Amino acid sequence: MRDSLSAYTTFGIGGRARRISVARSRSELIDLAPDALVLGRGSNVLVSDDGYDGDAVINRYDDIVFNGDLVVAGSGACLASVSAAAARCGLSGLEWAIGIPGSVGGAVRMNAGAFGGAISDRLLYADVLRGGAVVRLGRGELGFSYRHSAIADDDVVIAAAFLLDKISAAVTLARCGEYTERRRSKQPSGKSAGSVFKNPSGISVGKVLDGAGLKGLRNGGAVISPVHANIIVNTGDATADDVCGLIRIMKGELEARGIEAKEEIIYVGGFKNGVLGRLPHAYDIQQKGR
Template sequence: MGLFNAIMSLSGAIDTDVIEDERMARHTSYRIGGRAALFITCHSYHALRRCVDVLTRERVPWVIVGKGSNLLVSDSGYSGAVITLGREFSRTVLAEDGVTLTVGAGVILARLVNEALTKGLSGLEFAVGIPGTVGGAVSMNAGLRDAWVGSLIEDVVTYKPGEGIRHYAHDDVAWGYRECGIPGDEIILEATFRLAPGEKSDIRATMERHLARRRRTQPVGSASCGSVFRNPPGGSVGAMVEECGLKGFSVGGAEVSPVHANFIVNNGTATARDVTAVIQHVRKQVKETYGVELKPEVKFLGF
């Protein structure tokens, strides 16, 4: 059996931690999700390459996951391997120019924002409060309507299974709203950001303004995946859902947030089935009212 062979090959491997039947609710901001057959942490590039080679050889499906901040995992779990990036991918290095930071894909975005503040570097203030890892932020070009991660990136390094390391300069990548042009079959390993010198007091004040706005307009502290749907061109999903009278609409423990209608929160007992039922109802109502087909921003695993 492929899964058994994969476990035998990877258990005890250097720089590799393997857990069987791991509850994914422990690894998502939704706090929802069944068990993954394997949960693997790779602490180095060589461990990652070996892990992917073994899983591919044994025909075990796999997926890369950061902090699970934009992920809904099925109640029945995932029959493949969930891979996360560990130690070697959790480093930041400041270049001699004092403004260029090379950051591992496993670095928590909040840590990077605070590190930039500590070093007196401006540019990432808008990202304060955005959950997840740098790898996830790059892959979805995280940000606001007028500021996004991709605008600060000089270089991205990826691993293409079966081929090796690839480099992308900023202009090699098509940066779009909540997406980037890096091929989906490549694993982001690190990104290089060019920031600007700034006064720490000014940087901190800007961060505090962004954070205050998030706390005022979003259900900060609630279990959610962030924005559920992408905003359509020139439109606001939150406004459309609210105008459909769906704030507070719930199925089981999943509820359209009364604070922001583009958030579906887990009130403590929600299942993935509850969340998908709310998503389907919202999409149906918005389609009937506005003729707009909402596109989910949340990623689904195990469905």
């Protein structure tokens, strides 16, 4: 039986996998992850129209446990949900993550961040499935840098622990409200995978692409957002090829200006003409046995 992966990505795009399983606990995730594509919340993923020729595991191990100022979350938990739960407990340090739809596992893998904050600021340790065994890696062992960690392609994040600051819940909830408003004013609604390209040091890719006049550019059912030129939106019937056509144009504009174009989006499956090959993992995908 072949199942569609489009239902498991925020783009709502993509073909079928050979088989899809859902992991709802730590033990299920550890058992199912070897030799499978592991998807978290699918918020930074573009799946090929031809699908993925292998097994896929949807990570829904989303337990969140509080112990004083320590928060331990399953890697399938939505990062925004962890941020909100911590804020309600008066725990500060993850307010910047409110509204981010990606999973904890994907966020740790790519050192997700926003509004000047990052996962590496508060991560205490991550439990990682590596070589058939779960190892606990401290922050200093994870090689964090901008939108990067030392977690390998064959690793799968199982859980993560964050050390936060105990303050007033009124303060943390107010901060979450401020970040929510800032995000709402800058991020488009609709089906998307978030930012297409990483921001090089001191450069806003969105502003560069806006200056190139790309806002609102359409290819089939995909459009470069009129709100943010570094985000592509599925207007309802976009294909992966529609999206790729826009990405090529965006990349061309950046490279013409001497800016190295590095995608945050992760490509799953085969893409026509080989122009979009395998890339490093980022925000919300974990893979093994590809």
